[in-house]
Amino acid sequence: KQEVTQIPAALSVPEGENLVLNCSFTDSAIYNLQWFRQDPGKGLTSLLLIQSSQREQTSGRLNASLDKSSGRSTLYIAASQPGDSATYLCAVSGGATNKLIFGTGTLLAVQP
């Protein structure tokens, strides 16, 4: 059974700092890995999708890496801003239906 773990559960950093969020999964038979952002009481916003054959994806200040063999992904946020404060969720997809299995998220607070 696929299990996804995210570390740390919460993180507080001063504005401008670079930071790394970690995600690990137990079964390497995945189709892809997605990072999402969730603001309080809201739905999920997709940030980056890494297909199983890829090693990393970049979007603006965000860079996500994938090491499928070790079951790990990282989300790197450069020059953090208070607007980056949110919960960041990692999810892997697999199986015939391509459903997502989520971690419990990392709650990020960027202090001005």
Added chain:
Amino acid sequence: DTGVSQDPRHKITKRGQNVTFRCDPISEHNRLYWYRQTLGQGPEFLTYFQNEAQLEKSRLLSDRFSAERPKGSFSTLEIQRTEQGDSAMYLCASSLRATDTEAFFGQGTRLTVV
């Protein structure tokens, strides 16, 4: 296209009542998923539709829950005889058929059972 749309955004109901939620996926997406998220947790898979066919249901989906996707367009999720434990955010997502495509989520429906 404005993305995945869910209605209502919030629902407060008394225990024992029935509730129904609606999801309108991105128009060309034939895969549709329902997830449930409780406070402090990641979303958990409930059910999956490919076009109008419901192809997978989680064991979380008790017999009080039913989902439909008539004509392969919008979907509804009904909860009968609601219980306090049903209080959660119900999220809908859609994607294209290929396995390596991105899933897009709606804003969710927050259900509170009192």
